[in-house]
Amino acid sequence: MTQQEFWNKKFSKEGFFYGENANSFLKANENLLKDSKKLLFLGEGEGRNAIYFALNNSFDIEAIDASNIGLEKLQNRAKDLKLNNILTTCMDLNEWNPTKKYDAILFSYLHMHEDDRDKLFKNIEDSLNTNGYFIAEVFSKKQIDYSSGGPKDLTLLYDENDFLNRFSNSKKVKISEEIVSLQEGNGHQGKACVIRVIIQKK
Template identity: 85%
Template sequence: MTQQEFWNKKFSKKGFLYGEDANSFLKANENLLKNSKDLLFLGEGEGRNAIYFALNEAFNIESIDASNIGLEKLQNRANTLGMNNISTTCLDLNEWAPTKKYDAILFSYLHMHNKHRDLLFEKIEDSLHKNGYLIAEVFSKKQINYSSGGPKDLTLLYEESDFLNRFNNSKKIKVSEEIVNLQEGNGHQGKACVIRVIIQKK
């Protein structure tokens, strides 16, 4: 099953699988972006994070996801809200070939296989302007013990070292494994073990 087939199946159901509210960690760090303009959201699915940040009309928002159904939901919601500062690209991130730089790159619960992280994280770092931010929340490998969401495949879960041992041209402001209580639609509910990341390009 391709990434598109997998996520289209999840997003084809009525409503928003992970709710309409942005991830709380991304929202809590919006203040870091007060001097930013161009934001990129990776694995953005149905668009809850992109929509939230697009409410700030100073931002130009780009979103990439493998699911055309998820991105259609994003675009339809943006149109309903009268937003014209969001663009979408339907693409498997393994095929992403960046062509520009961003002030910030953000994602929540991006399930990237561990063997593909070197290349993806290199692309992310290269795509940030100087002083640009990566802000992300992902599931820790310890999430395998919780039933609040996320894959049951350790190769799709993360350790702090996944971030600490990469991004060598950046400052690791925060790389922290934490227990949180998720309330994100039907897809993420309850106690979870996550890794929260803030990295700034030097």
């Protein structure tokens, strides 16, 4: 099953699988982006994060996801909210070869296989402007013991070294494994073990 087929199956159901509210960690660090203009959201699915930041700020926003169904939901909701500052691209992130620079790159719960992270994280770091931020929340490998969501495949889960051992041209502001309570639609509900990341390009 391709990434598009997998996520289209999840997003084809009525409503928003992970709800309409942005991820709480991304929201909590909105203040870091006060001088930012161009934002990129990776693995953005149905668009809850991109729409929140588009509604509350004057950002130029791009969103990439493998699911055309998820992005159609994003576009339809943006249209209903009269937002015209979100550009979407349907693409498997393994095929992402960025040509633009961004002031911030964000994602929540992007399930990238561990063998593919070198390329992804290099692309992220290379695509950030000087002093730009990479902000993310992902499931820790310890999430395997929780039933609040996420894959049951350790190769799709993360540990702190995934971030500590990469991003050599950046400052690791925060890389922290934490226990949190998730309330994100039907997809993420309950106690979870996550890794929260804030990295700033030097």
